[in-house]
Amino acid sequence: MDPIESMKAMGELWSRGARSFAEAQANLFGALQTAAGPAPAPDFEAARAAQAAYAKAWTDAQAVAAGFSAQLGAKPGQDPVAAEVLAKVFDPRGWLSASSEVDAALSRLAEGPQFADLFQVERKFAGLTTAWTALRRRNLEHNTLMLEAWTRATGAFSKAVNAKAEAGQPLESARALMALWIETANDVLVETQRSEAFLKSQRESLKAATDLRLAQQDLGEYYSQMFGYPTRAELDDLHKTVTELRRELRALKRAKGATRQKEATP
Amino acid sequence: MSRPTITPADAVAEVSALGRRIAEGAKLFGEIRDADVQIATTPKDLVWSQDKVSLYRYRPLAESKGLPPVLIVYGLIGRYTMADLQEDRSLVRNLLNLGLDLYVVDWGNPSRAERFVTIDDYVDGYLAECVSFIQDQAGRERVNLLGICEGGVFTTCYAALYPADVNAMVLTITPIDFHADQVENRPGHGFINLWMRSLSPEDIDRLIESQGSLPGAFMGSVFSMMTPMRTLTKYNLDLLDALADKKKFLNFLRMEKWIADRPDHPGEAAKQWLKDLYQDNKLVENRFELSGRTVKLSDITCPVLNVFAKDDHIIPPATSRALGPKIGTQDYTELGLPGGHVGVFVGGKAQALLGSGIADWLSARG
Numbered sequence: 001m002d003p004i005e006s007m008k009a010m011g012e013l014w015s016r017g018a019r020s021f022a023e024a025q026a027n028l029f030g031a032l033q034t035a036a037g038p039a040p041a042p043d044f045e046a047a048r049a050a051q052a053a054y055a056k057a058w059t060d061a062q063a064v065a066a067g068f069s070a071q072l073g074a075k076p077g078q079d080p081v082a083a084e085v086l087a088k089v090f091d092p093r094g095w096l097s098a099s100s101e102v103d104a105a106l107s108r109l110a111e112g113p114q115f116a117d118l119f120q121v122e123r124k125f126a127g128l129t130t131a132w133t134a135l136r137r138r139n140l141e142h143n144t145l146m147l148e149a150w151t152r153a154t155g156a157f158s159k160a161v162n163a164k165a166e167a168g169q170p171l172e173s174a175r176a177l178m179a180l181w182i183e184t185a186n187d188v189l190v191e192t193q194r195s196e197a198f199l200k201s202q203r204e205s206l207k208a209a210t211d212l213r214l215a216q217q218d219l220g221e222y223y224s225q226m227f228g229y230p231t232r233a234e235l236d237d238l239h240k241t242v243t244e245l246r247r248e249l250r251a252l253k254r255a256k257g258a259t260r261q262k263e264a265t266p
Numbered sequence: 267m268s269r270p271t272i273t274p275a276d277a278v279a280e281v282s283a284l285g286r287r288i289a290e291g292a293k294l295f296g297e298i299r300d301a302d303v304q305i306a307t308t309p310k311d312l313v314w315s316q317d318k319v320s321l322y323r324y325r326p327l328a329e330s331k332g333l334p335p336v337l338i339v340y341g342l343i344g345r346y347t348m349a350d351l352q353e354d355r356s357l358v359r360n361l362l363n364l365g366l367d368l369y370v371v372d373w374g375n376p377s378r379a380e381r382f383v384t385i386d387d388y389v390d391g392y393l394a395e396c397v398s399f400i401q402d403q404a405g406r407e408r409v410n411l412l413g414i415c416e417g418g419v420f421t422t423c424y425a426a427l428y429p430a431d432v433n434a435m436v437l438t439i440t441p442i443d444f445h446a447d448q449v450e451n452r453p454g455h456g457f458i459n460l461w462m463r464s465l466s467p468e469d470i471d472r473l474i475e476s477q478g479s480l481p482g483a484f485m486g487s488v489f490s491m492m493t494p495m496r497t498l499t500k501y502n503l504d505l506l507d508a509l510a511d512k513k514k515f516l517n518f519l520r521m522e523k524w525i526a527d528r529p530d531h532p533g534e535a536a537k538q539w540l541k542d543l544y545q546d547n548k549l550v551e552n553r554f555e556l557s558g559r560t561v562k563l564s565d566i567t568c569p570v571l572n573v574f575a576k577d578d579h580i581i582p583p584a585t586s587r588a589l590g591p592k593i594g595t596q597d598y599t600e601l602g603l604p605g606g607h608v609g610v611f612v613g614g615k616a617q618a619l620l621g622s623g624i625a626d627w628l629s630a631r632g
Binding site: 178182186187189190191199200202206207210211213214217235236239242243244254 | 454
């Protein structure tokens with residue numbers, strides 16, 4: 001394989017790794033999408049505030065990343081491909097890789113007004129839209145927090161590189177540079193995860209995802225009833241009954257076995 | 267910022283080496299077949315089943331030591347296959363090679379249909395049935411229990427509720443004091459403990475209500491979050507490293523296979539796991555109730571071997587070691603092994619120590 005292509009491939013691989021991390025985060029909440037019954041009106045104001053905060057964090061992160069990459073590469077004599085890869089590594093889009101989630105979310109947002117036009121289930125759809133808006137807001141707040149953490153990680157990395165240089169221990173390979181970045185960023189991210197702000201944001205996102213999921217199920221329940229399909233609640237009832245019957249059966253079998261054993265003992 | 271001293275010549279050399287590795291890796295990818303990455307291949311026979319639960323007995327690989335049979339009990343997060351990942355990294359094989367009679371319980375793949383199954387059902391129902399079957403088949407009054415992680419909590423409860431059935435108990439990477447992550451408070455360690463305490467009981471109830479279970483994919487995401495940069499580098503840098511060595515690459519794929527096989531945790535049992543244990547810490551405080559009975563750790567009178575991983579970020583050592591002062595036996599041994607949560611079972615040094623450590627300890631208590 002052409003060495004230049006190899007380096008580019010590594011950049012792509014890095015981006016995929018970043019996406020997988022973002023997907024892990026998205027799964028966490030995406031797997032749990034939710035919502036609640038007769039909900040208050042969507043808090044668009046809070047969502048707009050979250051959006052503004054996120055945009056600011058995004059701009060800051062991009063500025064830091066751009067300056068950082070410029071310092072690392074694109075100097076006379078420097079390998080341009082290595083510079084490109086490093087630029088990718090420090091590209092905030094890779095840190096969050098939330099673009100596809102954002103796109104999907106925006107598409108779903110566009111469906112909101114159509115839902116609300118349906119008179120029969122207006123309240124359920126309104127609840128769904130409210131829950132979706134709340135989830136969007138919480139996700140933006142959480143992404144803002146994470147962007148700030150990544151920006152801090154970049155700063156810490158810069159300091160670490162300088163400290164090594166000043167101590168007469170310059171980094172002698174791209175791999176060593178990468179290892180230092182991984183170690184430094186990991187420390188910052190782990191510290192972030194233990195912060196009150198992160199835990200609160202995580203909890204709010206989880207709650208919002210759960211609320212949305214429940215709102216979706218509420219709607220599904222309505223249509224299942226309308227068309228005569230078994231509802232989730234009915235199935236849950238059935239499963240509960242089966243579990244209880246199995247429990248009783250096990251207890252009866254055990255009692256019977258114990259009685260037999262007792263009778264067999266001289 | 268000062269610039270790293272990477273010369274263009276160094277960069278080209280690194281890039282060339284990388285190119286070679288990617289090319290070799292692509293070739294290796296093409297050659298690997300699913301049969302090359304099978305896990306849990308040690309021969310075993312299904313001897314009992316009920317609902318989705320199956321009990322297997324492993325075929326012997328060495329002359330029997332004549333000890334009471336050992337029942338391996340994994341938890342509901344992940345699968346028992348971790349104990350038999352591959353031929354040269356298998357606790358199961360190590361124990362069989364040392365002459366033990368080995369059983370394993372497989373909880374199956376619970377679905378939303380198992381939403382209402384509780385830890386009471388697992389301990390007082392399925393586990394009790396497995397023990398009873400083994401007692402009958404082996405013609406012995408007592409069996410040895412080997413619990414892993416959440417499975418260790420199940421065996422701990424069983425040993426407390428049915429002390430007459432248990433000859434000896436081995437616990438591996440098992441949490442007992444769910445708040446003891448605060449003892450060392452190491453960064454990056456015990457995040458699940460911290461996170462669970464940050465949630466309210468109602469958050470957990472609604473999560474389970476909405477999902478019907480604690481989804482395996484959800485727990486997978488939580489584990490990924492605990493090692494953020496490892497997650498980021500796993501499928502690029504780490505994979506590239508693994509590609510340099512076929513054996514290492516196959517190990518990587520087998521581990522991936524195990525990670526991907528993460529069943530959903532039944533809902534009601536998950537509520538007990540997260541609320542009663544992670545949040546309220548009832549087990550170590552002797553307040554955990556199963557089937558109307560309180561689990562008292564002091565009722566555990568059998569010998570106990572407590573194995574923990576010194577660098578376990580999921581179950582910090584102090585959460586396991588809290589058991590020692592609480593149980594009703596003086597025959598209590600701790601074995602701290604190098605490595606992390608999974609490394610104890612698959613790490614080269616640790617897994618060898620684990621097998622022989624358990625076999626030697628059990629042999630002395632036959």
